[in-house]
Amino acid sequence: MQKSLHQAKFYKSTPNLLGLPADKGLEVALVGRSNTGKSTTLNTICGQHSLARTSKTPGRTQHLVVFEIDEHRRLVDLPGFGYAKVSRKTQLAWEKEINKYLNFRKSLAGLVLIMDIRHVLQPIEDELLNWCAEANLKTHVLLNKADKLSRGASKSTLLQVEKRLCSLIERGDLSVSLFSGKEKTGCEDIWLKLADWFSQELQD
Ligand SMILES: Nc1nc2c(ncn2[C@@H]2O[C@H](COP(=O)(O)OP(=O)(O)OP(=O)(O)O)[C@@H](O)[C@H]2O)c(=O)[nH]1
Numbered sequence: 001m002q003k004s005l006h007q008a009k010f011y012k013s014t015p016n017l018l019g020l021p022a023d024k025g026l027e028v029a030l031v032g033r034s035n036t037g038k039s040t041t042l043n044t045i046c047g048q049h050s051l052a053r054t055s056k057t058p059g060r061t062q063h064l065v066v067f068e069i070d071e072h073r074r075l076v077d078l079p080g081f082g083y084a085k086v087s088r089k090t091q092l093a094w095e096k097e098i099n100k101y102l103n104f105r106k107s108l109a110g111l112v113l114i115m116d117i118r119h120v121l122q123p124i125e126d127e128l129l130n131w132c133a134e135a136n137l138k139t140h141v142l143l144n145k146a147d148k149l150s151r152g153a154s155k156s157t158l159l160q161v162e163k164r165l166c167s168l169i170e171r172g173d174l175s176v177s178l179f180s181g182k183e184k185t186g187c188e189d190i191w192l193k194l195a196d197w198f199s200q201e202l203q204d
């Protein structure tokens with residue numbers, strides 16, 4: 001998987017679903033609140049420095065940004081939920097596009113939900129996880145920015161999150177792991193997930 005991810009290339013950026021490539025093959029999307037490190041995570045797991053654009057200021061990713069791994073497999077970097085500095089109207093428009101994407105994208109094989117380990121399970125994240133469970137969408141949660149906490153505090157947050165989500169985890173479509181896009185730690189679990197999701201039968 002790592003080798004294929006290394007070859008991922010920018011494919012296109014689009015403000016709405018109409019601009020996405022044909023709904024074929026398999027796609028994995030990175031989703032989360034604004035500034036949790038989605039774009040940094042994408043770069044880290046692909047072993048590339050500047051594939052997706054990152055920024056210190058929230059609201060960097062304003063489109064659905066598609067990266068092609070090969071002819072049949074893609075990663076999609078989604079705009080962050082809840083970015084306060086754009087108008088409410090723009091926020092709602094993004095949320096609507098993300099909701100449509102999650103609801104209707106047939107090639108969506110799995111979702112990577114990025115949370116900031118210092119602010120886990122915010123209401124929008126809870127809502128998203130419940131929706132994923134209802135939709136039977138395979139989801140992996142990365143508790144990102146683990147470098148900001150001590151090892152002990154990171155581990156204890158992981159246990160708390162797993163406890164809160166135990167009923168969803170037991171059903172089998174949800175998993176959680178520690179991650180740091182900055183220190184490039186915690187990649188193994190997500191590589192295994194991607195290898196699994198991307199080996200499903202292709203949508204045509
Ligand atoms: N300490 C630390 N900082 C991180 C980590 N991952 C991302 N950041 C920082 O968090 C900020 C936001 O990172 P992005 O990757 O642009 O976040 P995003 O979720 O894509 O943001 P939007 O596209 O604006 O929603 C940047 O300043 C990153 O350097 C991490 O693992 N540790």
Ligand SMILES: [Mg+2]
Nearest residue numbers: 038039060061
């Ligand atoms: Mg981003």
